[in-house]
Amino acid sequence: MAEAIQPHRRSPNGTHLPTLAIRCPPDLKTALKRRARDLGTTPSVIVRAALANHLGAEPISPSSHRS
Secondary structure, three states, X not given: OOOOOOOOOOOOOOOOOOOOOOOOOHHHHHHHHHHHXXXXXXXXXXXXXXXXXXXXXOOOOHHHOOO
16 A cells, blocks of 8 residues: 555544445455454545545545544
C-alpha cells in the first residue's frame, strides 16, 4: 500500500459516515479482518483507504470519522 493506514480513532464530535454494504467471498472477509487486527485498525478504515486509492480520491482521515 502506498500510504500507511492509521489506527482507528473515534471522532471527538461523533461524526458518522453513510454505510456501504458489499458482498465478498468468506476468505476475503477473513483476510480483511486479519489485516485490520494486525494493523490495530478496523476493516472499515482499510476498505475506505483501499477504495480511495483505487478511485484516485483523497483518503478520509480515520481520525476524523468513526467506522
